[in-house]
Amino acid sequence: AQSVTQLDSHVSVSEGTPVLLRCNYSSSYSPSLFWYVQHPNKGLQLLLKYTSAATLVKGINGFEAEFKKSETSFHLTKPSAHMSDAAEYFCVVSTIMNTGFQKLVFGTGTRLLVSP
Amino acid sequence: NAGVTQTPKFRILKIGQSMTLQCTQDMNHNYMYWYRQDPGMGLKLIYYSVGAGITDKGEVPNGYNVSRSTTEDFPLRLELAAPSQTSVYFCASSYGQGRAGDEQFFGPGTRLTVL
Numbered sequence: 001a002q003s004v005t006q007l008d009s010h011v012s013v014s015e016g017t018p019v020l021l022r023c024n025y026s027s028s029y030s031p032s033l034f035w036y037v038q039h040p041n042k043g044l045q046l047l048l049k050y051t052s053a054a055t056l057v058k059g060i061n062g063f064e065a066e067f068k069k070s071e072t073s074f075h076l077t078k079p080s081a082h083m084s085d086a087a088e089y090f091c092v093v094s095t096i097m098n099t100g101f102q103k104l105v106f107g108t109g110t111r112l113l114v115s116p
Numbered sequence: 117n118a119g120v121t122q123t124p125k126f127r128i129l130k131i132g133q134s135m136t137l138q139c140t141q142d143m144n145h146n147y148m149y150w151y152r153q154d155p156g157m158g159l160k161l162i163y164y165s166v167g168a169g170i171t172d173k174g175e176v177p178n179g180y181n182v183s184r185s186t187t188e189d190f191p192l193r194l195e196l197a198a199p200s201q202t203s204v205y206f207c208a209s210s211y212g213q214g215r216a217g218d219e220q221f222f223g224p225g226t227r228l229t230v231l
Contacts, residue, residue, distance in 0.1 A: 009156075034219075043120070043206060043222035044159075090158060099172065102213040104220065106158025 002027045002095035004074075006107035014115050019063075019078040021110045023091035026072065033074045034092040034104070035065055044090065050074065061085070086114045118142055120223035122207050128229045129197040137192040137226050139207030147210045148190040149174075149220065150182065152203040159206060165190055197230045204228070 007022040025031060035047040048059025055067045065076045074091060091107040123138045141148065146167050151159040161174030165184040179201055181193040190209075194201060204227050208220040 036222075041224075043224045044208075044220075045222070046219045049219065092158075101164065101166070101172065103161055103164075103174070104159075106160075108156060108158050 002031060002093045002105055004033075004091045004093045004105060004107040006089075006091050006110050008110050009108070010111045010113065012113040012115065013081045015083055016080050019076070019081045019085065019112065021076040021089050021091075021112065023074045023076065023107060024072050025074055025091070025093050027093060027095075032094040033065075033067065034094075035059065035063070035074075035076050036090045036092060036106075038088040038090065038109075040087070047076070047089075081112075081114050083114050083116070086112055088112075120207055120209055120221050122205075122223035122226050124226060125224070126227045128231060129194075130231060131197060131199065133197050134193070134195050135197070135228075137194075137205055137207075137228075139190045139192065139223060140188050141190075141207075141209040141221070142188065143209060143211070143221065144187060145209035145211050145221075146187070147213060147218075147220075148184065149208040149210075150180070150190070150192045151206045151208065152176065153206060153225075154203050162192065162205075194228075199230050202228060202230045 003026045005024045033050040036044040038044045048057045050057045050067045058064045063078045088109045120141045149164045150162040153159050160176045163182040165171045171182050204225050206225050207223040210218045210220045
């Protein structure tokens, strides 16, 4: 079964410094992978997705992620954090159920804290 | 274009009460989903629908029911509320599915407390 592990429950950075949010995945086939962001009291918003095209995926708001098959990783990065980046980030993998339905499997989330 | 809307935003129920969480999307999406999010956890799929009149169970369907009479609406019903159903509920929709990894669009959530 497909799964994702987010290695940090909390990450703290200073404004203007780089952001690294780590995610490892487990999949028996080439997966579709996503990063979603959730701001306080809001729904989830797609940041970026990997679907077996380019391994370096660029998303919104300056975020990007690199798919590394050899390391089964899909880490999220941003060169310079902004205060507005403070939110919960979810790494997500898609999996196919017995019915053929494609289900999203969510990691437990990483809370990004940005200090001035 | 409002996207995915959910009502109510907050609700407190007593044990044994019933309620319906409403979800509407205006993007003409075929697929709709209900998730619950418990503290410190990722989202878990409760039910999903692949089109009007077609629904199926997700990972955690016990204690819930759904219906899909129109493309736009996908209400979630709690028949006998229990404290274990205290959670934040998210509705989502997508145009389709497949290897392309269709994006799911999420509503703002309903925060439910059962006392």
